[in-house]
Amino acid sequence: MAKTKDLTGKRFGKLMVMHQLKEKIDNRIAWHCLCDCGNEVDVKSVYLTTGQTKSCGCLKKDMNNKNLREQYDSKRVDGVVTPLFKGKTPRKDSSTGFRGVEKYYTRKSKELRYRAWITVKGERYYKSGFETPEDAYYKGRLELERKHLPGRKD
Ligand SMILES: [Zn+2]
Structure with a gap:
C-alpha cells in the first residue's frame, strides 16, 4: 500500500x-x-x-456564471455591429439617394449626369451618362452588379 x-x-x-x-x-x-x-x-x-x-x-459555479456573462456580452457586441453590414437596399444617405450612384459634370458642357460604379476585388467599374440617379441605379448599377459580382446569374 x-x-x-x-x-x-x-x-x-x-x-x-x-x-x-x-x-x-x-x-x-x-x-x-x-x-x-x-x-x-x-x-x-x-x-x-x-x-x-x-x-x-x-468555484465552478462562479466560472459558469462568468462564462454566461461573457457570452451575453459578446452577443451584445454582435447586436451593435451587425446592422452596419446590412446594405442590400439603396442607401438613403448618399448624395444621390442610391447606393453606388454618384453625380458628375460632363467635361465640356458641364452638364449634370449620373454614373453608377461598383468595386469588386479592388477594381472599380463605371457606367456613365445617365440623366437621373434612378436610371443610373436601375440601368447602370444593377447591370454592373450582374456583370461583375460573382454568383449572380439573373
Ligand atoms: Zn465553496
Whole structure:
C-alpha cells in the first residue's frame, strides 16, 4: 500500500484540508475539507493533488456564471455591429439617394449626369451618362452588379 501523504492543513484552491476521512471513498484516501465559502466537502487525495478539485463546487459555479456573462456580452457586441453590414437596399444617405450612384459634370458642357460604379476585388467599374440617379441605379448599377459580382446569374 502506497504511503499516505498527510495533507492536513494544506490548501488547495479554496479548500483547506481539515482531516483525513476514516472511511475511504472508492477505496481511495479522502480528506474532509473546508471551503472558503463555508461549505464542507470530502475529497479524494488524487483530486486535491492533481488540482482537479479546488472548491466545494462553488468555484465552478462562479466560472459558469462568468462564462454566461461573457457570452451575453459578446452577443451584445454582435447586436451593435451587425446592422452596419446590412446594405442590400439603396442607401438613403448618399448624395444621390442610391447606393453606388454618384453625380458628375460632363467635361465640356458641364452638364449634370449620373454614373453608377461598383468595386469588386479592388477594381472599380463605371457606367456613365445617365440623366437621373434612378436610371443610373436601375440601368447602370444593377447591370454592373450582374456583370461583375460573382454568383449572380439573373
Ligand atoms: Zn465553496
